[in-house]
Amino acid sequence: MKHQTQVELTRAVFHHLAQGTTDVASEIYRNPVAHYISAERLARERTDLFLGRPLMMAMSCQLREVGAYITCDGAGVPMLITRGQDGVVRAFLNVCRHRGARVANGCGRNENRFQCPYHGWTYDGAGHLVAVPDKRSFEGMDRAEHNLVPLPAVEQNGLIWVCATPAGTDVDSLPIDIDKALAGLGSEFQSFNLDAFHHYTSRQLRQKMNWKLVIDTFLEPYHFGVLHQDSIAPIFFHNLCLFQAFGPHLRVTYPRRTIETLRDRPETEWDLVYHSALVYVLFPNTVFVVQGDHLEVWRIFPVEDKVDETVIFLDFFVPEPVTNQSARDHWDRNLELVTGVVCDEDFPTGEAIQFGFLSRAQSHMIYGRNEPALAHFEKTVTAALTR
Numbered sequence: 001m002k003h004q005t006q007v008e009l010t011r012a013v014f015h016h017l018a019q020g021t022t023d024v025a026s027e028i029y030r031n032p033v034a035h036y037i038s039a040e041r042l043a044r045e046r047t048d049l050f051l052g053r054p055l056m057m058a059m060s061c062q063l064r065e066v067g068a069y070i071t072c073d074g075a076g077v078p079m080l081i082t083r084g085q086d087g088v089v090r091a092f093l094n095v096c097r098h099r100g101a102r103v104a105n106g107c108g109r110n111e112n113r114f115q116c117p118y119h120g121w122t123y124d125g126a127g128h129l130v131a132v133p134d135k136r137s138f139e140g141m142d143r144a145e146h147n148l149v150p151l152p153a154v155e156q157n158g159l160i161w162v163c164a165t166p167a168g169t170d171v172d173s174l175p176i177d178i179d180k181a182l183a184g185l186g187s188e189f190q191s192f193n194l195d196a197f198h199h200y201t202s203r204q205l206r207q208k209m210n211w212k213l214v215i216d217t218f219l220e221p222y223h224f225g226v227l228h229q230d231s232i233a234p235i236f237f238h239n240l241c242l243f244q245a246f247g248p249h250l251r252v253t254y255p256r257r258t259i260e261t262l263r264d265r266p267e268t269e270w271d272l273v274y275h276s277a278l279v280y281v282l283f284p285n286t287v288f289v290v291q292g293d294h295l296e297v298w299r300i301f302p303v304e305d306k307v308d309e310t311v312i313f314l315d316f317f318v319p320e321p322v323t324n325q326s327a328r329d330h331w332d333r334n335l336e337l338v339t340g341v342v343c344d345e346d347f348p349t350g351e352a353i354q355f356g357f358l359s360r361a362q363s364h365m366i367y368g369r370n371e372p373a374l375a376h377f378e379k380t381v382t383a384a385l386t387r
């Protein structure tokens with residue numbers, strides 16, 4: 001983040017602290033409960049958001065080396081993402097062109113060869129079918145027409161974006177304009193130098209709540225002093241955040257109480273990033289948290305056609321390779337704090353909210369003016385569906 005931006009945001013924090021205020025929306029917002037329990041609504045979200053838009057699927061540092069690959073089914077199709085011999089990151093439908101088995105599972109690194117575990121058809125890192133055992137039995141089949149199906153993919157500023165719907169067959173000319181899609185956030189992400197980070201560990205969680213409720217969890221500090229009074233309330237300010245929209249995306253700045261120490265320092269030394277948690281929503285489904293000394297990336301997907309079930313992939317990144325036990329202990333404690341707060345405090349509340357929706361107690365939820373990021377996210381989802 002540009003230093004000038006850090007200074008401006010820090011000044012805004014000090015202003016709010018002096019006034020007892022927070023960033024606000026222009027008005028309260030009523031969000032229909034139907035958006036969280038309607039199967040028809042979820043079907044449109046899956047088609048228009050998860051299949052129809054580029055999704056932030058991985059960080060470059062997860063695929064640093066040639067032959068590194070990851071797989072993910074979250075978007076509703078089996079996806080394989082890999083770095084080819086030429087260093088280019090490509091994505092494919094993880095579907096063997098023989099009879100459809102997955103050609104890769106989990107994540108790892110290979111010699112740019114994906115051998116299908118069913119009958120052994122083999123593809124290279126660019127998706128070309130390079131070997132067919134007993135090929136005389138497939139006489140008449142054009143091998144070039146049986147490459148893996150490419151998905152549009154782009155790597156930029158340390159992030160890898162993939163569209164879950166094939167665009168065509170020319171894997172190297174695919175239509176994701178990520179600069180445009182990031183709506184001004186690109187340079188901010190560039191400043192974080194994400195390539196320098198290292199993947200530490202990943203977790204996969206399942207929750208009985210709508211995928212949007214999981215994202216909502218991260219978007220306001222109005223609950224910090226209540227739900228989190230014994231966990232993170234001593235670290236952050238209650239009901240104080242800064243909000244900024246970037247097209248469909250957004251940033252919420254949660255200052256840490258330690259930001260007060262900057263008052264005694266010249267503005268040239270103000271380091272907002274270190275003294276805050278920056279929560280970005282990379283629309284539609286990634287919550288990207290810059291924690292000063294590490295990164296948490298939460299990618300959130302509905303489970304099939306279930307309105308009340310979500311799968312969450314949490315990837316944890318640290319600034320240096322972890323090579324000894326004391327570093328491991330340090331990052332494990334960090335991870336436990338984060339997952340403890342979210343999984344023991346936020347998510348049970350979210351699951352209760354989802355259950356309560358079915359009681360018909362209310363037709364809508366109400367977001368206060370002090371919850372501007374919630375309103376932006378929910379309005380953006382709705383707008384993306386009605387386009």
Ligand code: FES
Pocket residue numbers: 096097098099100101116117118119120121
């Ligand atoms: S399904 Fe992959 S080789 Fe048969």
Ligand SMILES: [Fe+2]
Pocket residue numbers: 217223227228346
């Ligand atoms: Fe929370």
